[in-house]
Amino acid sequence: MKFNIVLAQLDELAADDQELVQKAMKATDNSNAKYSHFRVGAALLLADGSVVIGANQENAVFPLGLCAERTAIFAAQAQRPDQSILKIAIAARNENGFMANPVSPCGSCRQVILEMEERYEQPIRILLYGTTGVYVINSVRDLLPLCFIDESMR
Numbered sequence: 001m002k003f004n005i006v007l008a009q010l011d012e013l014a015a016d017d018q019e020l021v022q023k024a025m026k027a028t029d030n031s032n033a034k035y036s037h038f039r040v041g042a043a044l045l046l047a048d049g050s051v052v053i054g055a056n057q058e059n060a061v062f063p064l065g066l067c068a069e070r071t072a073i074f075a076a077q078a079q080r081p082d083q084s085i086l087k088i089a090i091a092a093r094n095e096n097g098f099m100a101n102p103v104s105p106c107g108s109c110r111q112v113i114l115e116m117e118e119r120y121e122q123p124i125r126i127l128l129y130g131t132t133g134v135y136v137i138n139s140v141r142d143l144l145p146l147c148f149i150d151e152s153m154r
Contacts, residue, residue, distance in 0.1 A: 003145065006136040013127070013134060017087070020045055021129045023053060024089035025098065027068065030055035040068040040092045040103065044076050046083040052076040069109040073116060084120035088113065091129040102128035102135045104143065113140040114147050 010018060020043050027041025033056060040056040054072025058065040069090060076085060092103040105113065105126075117124050123139035141147060 003142045004138055005142055007133045008136055010129070010134055013136070016045070017089070017127055017134075017136075020051065020087055020089040021091065021127050021134060023051055024068075024091040024127075024129060025093075027053040027055050027072075028091055028093050031068070032057045034058060035060070035062075037095050038092065039094070040090065042068040042072040043089045044072045044085050045087040046076060046080055047086055048080070048083050050080065050083070052079070067106060067109050069105050070112050073112055077116075084122060085116050085124050086122075087125040087127065089127040089129065098129070098131050100130055100132050102130035102133070104128060104135075105140075110140055110144045111148075114144055114149065117141070118149055 010021060023043035024041045027043055028039040031039035031041065033039045035058050042054045044052045046052065052072050052075050054068045054075060056068045057071060069088065090103065090105065092099050113124055117140060126137040126140060128135040137143060
């Protein structure tokens with residue numbers, strides 16, 4: 001298998017990618033992370049040019065929390081189901097600031113992103129921010145090469 005993941009500096013990205021990453025960074029302010037103190041923000045660019053953000057939400061009953069990626073995707077689907085997702089930017093920070101190395105989506109988030117690619121029949125560009133660089137990934141399939149989709153059940 002061949003994977004397509006590029007590491008770039010933030011200022012090497014196109015202006016619209018930089019803006020989306022900055023919105024994901026700002027979205028970390030909306031995180032409810034009073035237990036882990038690990039704040040994650042996500043920003044989605046929809047086909048109509050609108051941006052939807054999400055932030056991780058923790059709960060004392062830990063399984064009831066939700067990742068930033070899924071809060072953004074589910075909000076977009078609830079508000080704008082007619083608009084495909086073109087890109088998602090993800091940023092994470094702890095009490096010491098933004099993470100040096102980009103943080104990748106968990107398995108559940110990867111599956112949800114995959115289902116959005118399947119639903120809209122197009123890849124979603126993923127931008128993972130870290131202070132040392134930004135991973136640029138053209139499809140979640142590069143993060144989830146042996147994926148399980150509807151077709152897998154037929």
